[in-house]
Each structure stands twice: as structure tokens, then as C-alpha cells.
Amino acid sequence: MATGRYFTLNTGTKIPAFGLGTWRSPSREVYAAVTAALRHGYRHIDTALIYGNETAVGQAIRNSQIPREQIFLTTKLWNTYHNKVSRGIEDSLKHLGLDYVDLYLMHWPVSMDKDNKQLPESEWDFVKTWAEMQKLIDTGLVKAIGVSNFSTKYLQRLLDAESTKLVPVANQGISFICISRMTGADKLVELHPLNPQHELLKFCAEHRIHVTAYSPLGSNTGHLQEEPSIKEMAAKYNKSAAQVLISWAIQRGTSVIPKSVTLPRIEQNFQDFVLEEADFEELNCVYRKKSVRVVVPQWGVKVFDTDDN
Secondary structure, X not given: OHHHOEEEOOOOOEEEOEOEEOOOOXXXXXXXXXXXXXXXXXXXXXXXXXXXXXXXXXXXXXXXXXXXXXXXXXXXXXXXHOOOHHHHXXXXXXXXXXXXXXXXXXXXXXXXXOOOOEOOOOOOOHHHHHHHHHHXXXXXXXXXXXXXXXXXXXXXXXXXOOOOOOOOOEEEEEOOOOOOOOOOOOOOOEOEXXXXXXXXXXXXXXXXXXXXXXXXXXXXXXXXXXXXXXHHHHHHHOOOHHHXXXXXXXXXXXXXXXXXXXXXXXXXXXXXXXXXXXHHHHXXXXXXXXXXXXXXXXXXXXXXXXXXX
16 A cells, blocks of 8 residues: 555645655665665655765666656755755755755754764754755755654744744654663654654644654664564554554554665565554554653754653
8 A cells, every 4th residue: 555645745745655764774785775665666765964875875766767756755954064054955965966855854953063062052053954944945956844853842942933934844753662772862753652752743733744754663772563562463464563563653644764675675564554443543552551762862962852651
């Protein structure tokens, strides 16, 4: 069903419900992964400047012989580019070898200097960054702009700003379980059955901000697919745990972009289905028995606040 489901952004543009994520995918592997995904029917590819693989992603898209307008491509503005937004998109497009991206996201609500140290808000903050990103629409270099890893607190602050003329079309949230935790950082936007963020989704829906769930299949340090409730659901439907997680995420109205460089998994993941309503609601409530959060930022600063448990 993955080829048949999509969501409509607040610009009227359609975003495929299922795509390929490329975080932590080395360039030598991501070219083959994107090529295989596009050949299999994927039409939604997600990358970012900081991933270091935009060149390989762009090459795979260009070599696919699929018309560019049929592929929905997302990339992201890195933290050190907050005060030089135009340079950020220009660098990404240069790497990609493409004329435009369909969605350009502010990767984090954190601006940093060239040494990856957080800039004081008195010098620069994400509201100023958004004001600069809005100018990109008229350039034709991006079709739409959005944010990533924003809690409701930061979204509200952005929406309330006098300089905000465009509502973000999307908020991308990471959605894996990482057992190891860092000190000095707070909660980030997670979206998975053990931390579904119902309040965040409600807030975004009220403001017509689409939500994309990133990496919903688990990390290398904590495997969401091994959770008993997920495995039981997979056995019931004779599906993989990955297919259950993907289907649950899409069914709740979020697009999903699981990463993989393993060709059989790329093909298998692209087989979502519809959960029975009772099972869908059961997964919505798993967090009440076991709630897990992940802390990902590596720079050791407090960024996120808790939306809900």
C-alpha cells in the first residue's frame, strides 16, 4: 500500500506517506540504497547536509531516469548555517547536483558557531533563522519549508513571532529507542509506540503542520522491534515488526522515512498495511505500561521540553 498513500501539506503539495531515510548511511552505500528504493517504487527521499551523503543521494536521483517532479526530496539546514541560510541551501543543492528541493527543514532549533558551540539567543535564535528561510520560497530553490525536532513549546514560540509569515509545512521527529542516555540534554521529539507524543501530534494537526516520523524501526543500541507487544502484533498479521511499526505510524497520520542500506529490507519495508482499529488503539496505548524516551543531541545543551508521556 505504500505507493498509494500520501498526505497533503498546508501548501497543497502531496508528500508520499513512505520514504527512505539516509541518516548514518555512508555515501558508498547510500547510492545503491537510493537507487534500489527508487527502482522499487519509493518516491520520497530524505537527507541532510550534516549526513555527508547529499552528493550520493543526488547522483542516484539524477541517474534514476525518473522525472525529477515525481520524487519528493527533503534536505536540512545544519546548525552552523542558521545565520547564513542562503549559503546552506546553496551548498546542499551543489552537493545534490539538483535545482531545487521539495522540502527544506531547519534541522534543530539550535544555532551554532563553526566550532559547534551554541550561540546565545542574544546573538541569534531559530526565529531569526525561520525569517530567513521564508525568503527562500521566492527563489525557487525550495518548494516548501519546515522544521525538525521541535517540541510544542518551540513551535508555539515560532508561530507567535511577528516575523513568522509562513506556518511550517512539517515537523520531522526522530523515532527510535536509544538505551544510552546523555546528561546535559533534555527530551527531543520522539514518535514511536513507547513515546507516541499524542499531544504533539494534536498540536501540529491543529496548526496544519504535518509530522514525519524518522527512523521508526529502532536504533543500534535499543531495538524497538524486539518489544513483546510489537512482536505479538507482527505474528498476528504474519508481518515483520518493521511493517507493523511503519503501518502504525502512517495510520496515525505521520509519514515515515526508515533508513536502510540493505536491499531486501528496503523492499520489505515498502509493504505497509492497515491495522485493525482495536490493534491500532492498542499500540497507541503501549506507552502507558512502558514509556521510554531518547536523548540524541551530542553537543550537551538543553534543547527540548517534554510534550507528553
